[in-house]
Amino acid sequence: MNGLDGKQIGVAADRSAEPLSNLIHKKGGNPVVYSIQGKQTLNEQTSCQNIKDYLSETFDWTIFTTGIGAKALADSSVEAGLYPAFIEKLNETNLAIRGKKTLNWCKNNAVQVSMVSEDGTMENLLRTFADEQIAGKRPRVFLQAYNQDDAKLKDELEKIGCSVYLSQPYFYEAPIPQILNELKKAVIEQSLDAVVFTSKTQVKNLLADYPDTQKIIQAFNKQVLAVAVGKVTANELKRNGILNVLQPDHPKMGPMVVALDRYYQQVNN
Incomplete structure (x- = not known):
């Protein structure tokens, strides 16, 4: 039974x-x-602007919190004819990721990862940042998040001394x-x-x-x-x-x- x-x-x-x-x-x-x-909705204009800013500015670290977000940014880079430059910049920058879907996206796009959350949570990733005293260097961080996480994650990173650029390529409707x-x-x-x-x-x-x-x-x-x-x-x-x-x-x-x-x-x- x-x-x-x-x-x-x-x-x-x-x-x-x-x-x-x-x-x-x-x-x-x-x-x-x-x-x-x-409903999950792509922020097309925001995503495109995020890509342009990412390529034109200097970042010490990139953080992808979701595979959906990584794919959304990549899709925008394709639309803008900037995909090769986007992948090259990712591989030139330290990349931290949270989950398995994000890791799979990185593998499929030949992107090297510097830091992975051991248990798939942002809490673990943030602790690793602090433990390695990354904050003491005041790194510039490109943070991909979405509307239910963005303020909290940005605040947590800033508390440990990071300068944060917030990328919001998509959001969830009510x-x-x-x-x-x-x-x-x-x-x-x-x-x-x-x-x-x-x-x-x-x-x-x-x-x-x-x-x-x-x-x-x-x-x-x-x-x-x-x-x-x-x-x-x-x-x-x-x-x-x-x-x-x-x-x-x-x-x-x-x-x-x-x-x-x-x-x-x-x-x-």
Whole structure:
């Protein structure tokens, strides 16, 4: 018997909602999709200007926080006929990256990486910056971020002594209010057994600026299981006071559903 038999599993993902739902269904669960990621939108003019500034100014370090951001900048460089110059500049500059998708982009584009977050989090990358006393040199940093991370990351880098150029090649729009409210209601009423999250953006959207946020957190801590695809998403859940967070050993959707299935098998036994 599958552990997910008869379980109502909320899916907060957007682009991966269908394959994730299929995985849940194969394990006997009933996936209920609430796509609260928000539409990802490319800032074309901003991205193009970021490339021009990157090539014309001097930077000691480049930081890519997401593979999406690296690709967006590269695409803009192609459109402007500046891709070779962009790749050359990247290889002339110390490059720090956060996640596996970003590392894959670098490998596919023959870009050398100087520093990689050991656990895939920006917190680890920032600690490494501080530990190596990079701040003492007051480096000029080109930081690729997006609208839900930019101010915090820029501030953290400046606190350790960096001079920061903020690149925002894309942003996430707010999720559809009706869908967001439906998920909030389902969690508070505990009509779901679990909710699976594939990004911290989904967590932020669920818990941001809402009078019943504490009720949502309490529901997760009592009955509804919060499931995170990886450490970054899990950390965002925990940072907001959600104590019981399930995450797989490998940060992928398949292992996440397997971990969820095994969790309920153990609970049921």
